[in-house]
Amino acid sequence: MPPTPSxxxxxxxxxxxxxxxxxEPGRQDDGFAGDLDGLDSISRLDxxxxxxATVGLDASEEAELRLLLEQSGRTVGATGADxxxxxxxxxxxLAMQPPAKGEKLPVQLRNRILAAGDVWLNQRELEAxxxxxxxxxxxxxxxxxxxxxxxxxxxxxxxxxxxxxxxSARRVIAGLRQNSxxxxxxxxxxxxVLGWLRPTTTGTLTGxxxxxxxxxxxxxxxxxxxxxxxxxxxxxxxxxxxxxxxDLKLLPLAMASTAxxxxxxxxxxxxxxxxxxxxxxxxxxxSPVGEVIWSSTQQSGFLRLSGLPSLKRPGDQxxxxxxxxxxxxxxxxxAGVFDVPAGASEVLLxxxxxxxxxxxxxxxxxxxxxxxxxxxxxxxxxVDGGEAADQGEQNAPVSVEEPAGGxxxxxxxxxxxxx
Amino acid sequence: xxxxxxxxxxxxxxxxxxxxxxxYGGLVFALARRFSFDQSEVDDAxxxxxxxxxxxxxxxxxxxxxxxxxxxxxARRRLIDRRRRISRRIQAAPTDQEILAxxxxxxxxxxxxxxxxxxxxxMEQLHKLRPEQQMVIRMSILRGLxxxxxxxxxxxxxxxxxxxxxxxxxxxxxxAAATSTIRxxxxx
Numbered sequence: 001m002p003p004t005p006s007x008x009x010x011x012x013x014x015x016x017x018x019x020x021x022x023x024e025p026g027r028q029d030d031g032f033a034g035d036l037d038g039l040d041s042i043s044r045l046d047x048x049x050x051x052x053a054t055v056g057l058d059a060s061e062e063a064e065l066r067l068l069l070e071q072s073g074r075t076v077g078a079t080g081a082d083x084x085x086x087x088x089x090x091x092x093x094l095a096m097q098p099p100a101k102g103e104k105l106p107v108q109l110r111n112r113i114l115a116a117g118d119v120w121l122n123q124r125e126l127e128a129x130x131x132x133x134x135x136x137x138x139x140x141x142x143x144x145x146x147x148x149x150x151x152x153x154x155x156x157x158x159x160x161x162x163x164x165x166x167x168s169a170r171r172v173i174a175g176l177r178q179n180s181x182x183x184x185x186x187x188x189x190x191x192x193v194l195g196w197l198r199p200t201t202t203g204t205l206t207g208x209x210x211x212x213x214x215x216x217x218x219x220x221x222x223x224x225x226x227x228x229x230x231x232x233x234x235x236x237x238x239x240x241x242x243x244x245x246x247d248l249k250l251l252p253l254a255m256a257s258t259a260x261x262x263x264x265x266x267x268x269x270x271x272x273x274x275x276x277x278x279x280x281x282x283x284x285x286x287s288p289v290g291e292v293i294w295s296s297t298q299q300s301g302f303l304r305l306s307g308l309p310s311l312k313r314p315g316d317q318x319x320x321x322x323x324x325x326x327x328x329x330x331x332x333x334x335a336g337v338f339d340v341p342a343g344a345s346e347v348l349l350x351x352x353x354x355x356x357x358x359x360x361x362x363x364x365x366x367x368x369x370x371x372x373x374x375x376x377x378x379x380x381x382x383v384d385g386g387e388a389a390d391q392g393e394q395n396a397p398v399s400v401e402e403p404a405g406g407x408x409x410x411x412x413x414x415x416x417x418x419x
Numbered sequence: 420x421x422x423x424x425x426x427x428x429x430x431x432x433x434x435x436x437x438x439x440x441x442x443y444g445g446l447v448f449a450l451a452r453r454f455s456f457d458q459s460e461v462d463d464a465x466x467x468x469x470x471x472x473x474x475x476x477x478x479x480x481x482x483x484x485x486x487x488x489x490x491x492x493x494a495r496r497r498l499i500d501r502r503r504r505i506s507r508r509i510q511a512a513p514t515d516q517e518i519l520a521x522x523x524x525x526x527x528x529x530x531x532x533x534x535x536x537x538x539x540x541x542m543e544q545l546h547k548l549r550p551e552q553q554m555v556i557r558m559s560i561l562r563g564l565x566x567x568x569x570x571x572x573x574x575x576x577x578x579x580x581x582x583x584x585x586x587x588x589x590x591x592x593x594x595a596a597a598t599s600t601i602r603x604x605x606x607x
Binding site for chain 2: 042046047050051052053054055056057058083084085086087088089090091092093094095096097098099100102103104105106109110112113114116117118120121124125247296297356358
């Protein structure tokens with residue numbers, strides 16, 4: 001059959017198709033050639049599948065698609081979603097613009113991918129070993145997180161993805177194996193990740209020292225805002241995790257060479273780093289324990305800390321620093337100052353970096369004069385940072401950092417197969 | 420057939436991770452550069468795509484499509500999602516060069532490689548459509564441009580753009596389903 005040309009009708013806007021539902025007739029013009037001519041309707045389901053393959057869907061459209069797929073029973077294999085349009089679009093993409101022969105990844109990026117692959121394989125190994133060991137409480141946490149994250153059917157479930165977050169799983173394993181019962185410890189890490197949704201004292205980090213101000217610095221000088229803000233910060237945290245659950249990593253608290261001295265004298269102004277790495281802190285309850293949950297995409301996150309005493313000398317504040325693997329380790333990125341109110345057992349603070357952080361690997365805390373500083377006061381910061389981390393797995397008990405170059409092990413919270 | 424790179428990745432074979440990176444790094448990198456607003460996002464996009472590939476590798480079925488197509492499909496899904504997620508709500512207008520490339524009057528020479536039989540077939544079908552239909556489909560697929568962006572760039576009514584893209588791609592799939600392996604996929 002020859003082509004049947006027809007003029008586009010400007011009156012036919014998208015309202016017709018937007019009202020349509022599965023099985024409802026759509027437009028019948030456009031004159032496709034040859035055997036394309038028989039097409040006489042587009043269901044809403046097909047519209048959504050085609051949009052997903054070309055321009056993507058927003059959250060409400062995703063929800064609508066899911067509903068329509070369930071109603072139609074039009075599923076494919078184990079994926080639970082019809083991806084034939086996506087496959088067709090991909091094939092057309094390659095045919096229209098095939099990649100240049102011999103094109104390669106830049107060396108640095110290739111190394112980063114391979115490092116991430118190493119982490120992923122180790123996570124699989126860890127997952128295989130802890131399957132079935134999750135506690136009832138952990139299951140409850142998973143369920144809560146899944147509900148909060150609004151179940152993205154494009155992501156994979158992985159207990160392992162939740163364990164370790166952005167850390168090197170190999171190093172976590174190496175460290176944990178030095179203790180007995182590392183499976184139990186791994187479960188603790190799971191809970192640490194999932195425990196991000198528990199209630200706590202909340203506050204605000206006040207930014208300084210960088211070219212940009214922090215979004216959370218609404219109340220400069222009044223860092224811990226207490227109960228009125230608690231719900232707000234918790235809500236923001238829940239939304240943050242839900243919106244970015246495939247792009248989250250946990251940054252461990254870095255080990256300072258003089259950490260124990262700092263911890264022991266924290267009530268006196270020492271201008272020192274504080275805090276052991278997370279898993280050491282598991283056994284040292286008197287030490288500060290904390291993590292930063294970080295989204296590279298959003299360039300923001302949340303800090304949760306417990307065991308950090310309030311500072312007694314007027315004018316002193318804690319300052320948060322985030323170490324970027326691709327920056328000079330002696331120049332961590334300042335990420336705000338904060339106070340710990342007397343009697344607070346734990347604080348939860350939103351975090352925004354002063355400058356872009358491409359490969360956040362860990363964080364540190366120093367005591368600074370009020371307002372903070374541009375660089376940490378302690379010259380020996382480098383000792384806790386990249387140099388120690390790069391010495392290999394013999395440092396595992398105090399080195400839960402990622403390999404230099406960064407990895408990006410996302411925290412996944414849900415279950416179907418992913419893209 | 421269980422000896423594809425993707426299946427060996429799914430089996431957790433370390434060497435396969437390296438092979439996958441080297442075999443498809445260029446393809447993924449090119450797609451990521453084409454779809455990313457901001458070139459500083461490209462590295463993160465590439466890593467996100469490879470993570471997705473490792474996780475979905477077990478789904479690859481060589482009876483349905485080539486490994487290249489599967490990799491491109493996974494990459495495109497991630498890139499389209501990223502565009503929506505991290506576009507910072509910037510509605511970046513396509514550049515003149517992009518419009519020109521997408522709407523070039525000369526037919527694009529389809530990739531005749533054995534690895535993309537479906538793509539070559541689809542391109543033949545695409546060339547049967549009217550030029551403006553071909554143009555909006557190219558703009559949509561090659562850059563993931565929104566319907567609004569295409570309408571703005573071409574001066575076509577929004578509804579017409581949507582009609583062309585959706586009906587064009589649906590027609591291609593329907594035709595493919597009648598003649599090719601896509602039908603197998605639908606019937607699984």
